[in-house]
Amino acid sequence: xxxxxLHALRTSILGIxxxxxxxxxxxxxxxxxxxxxxxxxxARAVWLLAPVDRLVRVQRRLALQHKDVRSSxxxxxxxxxKQPRTRKDRETELxxxxxxxxxxxxAVKAALRAPEYTHIVREAGDHIGPGAYTVALWSGCxxxxxxxxxxxxxxxxxxxxxxxxxxxxxxxxxSFSLLRHCTAAGLxxxxxxxxxxxxxxxxxxxxxxxxxT
Numbered sequence: 001x002x003x004x005x006l007h008a009l010r011t012s013i014l015g016i017x018x019x020x021x022x023x024x025x026x027x028x029x030x031x032x033x034x035x036x037x038x039x040x041x042x043a044r045a046v047w048l049l050a051p052v053d054r055l056v057r058v059q060r061r062l063a064l065q066h067k068d069v070r071s072s073x074x075x076x077x078x079x080x081x082k083q084p085r086t087r088k089d090r091e092t093e094l095x096x097x098x099x100x101x102x103x104x105x106x107a108v109k110a111a112l113r114a115p116e117y118t119h120i121v122r123e124a125g126d127h128i129g130p131g132a133y134t135v136a137l138w139s140g141c142x143x144x145x146x147x148x149x150x151x152x153x154x155x156x157x158x159x160x161x162x163x164x165x166x167x168x169x170x171x172x173x174x175s176f177s178l179l180r181h182c183t184a185a186g187l188x189x190x191x192x193x194x195x196x197x198x199x200x201x202x203x204x205x206x207x208x209x210x211x212x213t
Contacts, residue, residue: 002045002190005037009183026174028156029144035179036141038186039134040117043124045193049200050127057200058101063114066094128188137182 012031015023048064051057073087098108118135125134143151152158155178158170 001041002038002186005034005041006183006186006190009034009038009179013179026176026179028152028172028174029147031174031179032141032144032151032155032182035182035186036138036145039121039138039141039182039189042186042189042193043117043121043134043138046124046127046189046196047120049193049196050124054200055102059098059103059111060114062094062098062101063112066091066112067114069094124189124192125185127192128185134185134189137178137185140178141182 009031012027012034013024015025017023044064048057048060051060069087069090073083076083094112095108098111099105103111118139121138122131122135125131128134140151140155144155152172156172156175158172161169161171163169
């Protein structure tokens with residue numbers, strides 16, 4: 001997902017004219033939405049892979065799936081569609097998988113509670129530098145993605161066209177600096193996720209407690 005957003009970002013910026021000349025186009029809001037997707041998805045991968053304890057990694061994956069079950073159920077209800085399996089059946093399966101992986105029965109409910117994305121981005125950001133900095137970049141992109149005035153005032157260059165006592169007319173343009181810093185953070189998270197994946201894939205693990213003799 002992060003790679004797909006990166007590709008879309010690149011094609012939205014760079015263009016090749018029939019003459020062979022390369023052009024660059026900056027948008028005020030749309031490209032911030034794409035960079036937000038890069039950071040968010042790369043951060044989720046880091047958050048999933050970062051814990052040294054394999055059980056915690058399994059619990060986090062199941063927690064995201066548990067959240068997705070709720071979202072899927074709500075979407076089916078909005079569309080008036082019937083699910084192949086009920087929400088209760090799917091959640092029961094996830095609880096059983098958590099127990100089979102080694103989660104104590106009394107801890108399953110807490111283990112399957114997925115955090116908000118702010119927490120995920122902050123924790124993942126701690127692997128590449130101050131987590132608060134990564135959250136700030138991600139939040140700035142989110143603000144622009146939602147069309148918030150605060151994001152435009154804080155992050156986008158603007159030139160005053162006219163101003164009186166109570167009102168200012170300004171021309172707002174896209175921010176190359178914001179895109180550069182946010183894309184750099186997203187790429188660093190992606191590299192970190194890739195490194196963690198190779199590390200986890202090459203590390204032997206013990207079987208769950210339920211399978212030990």
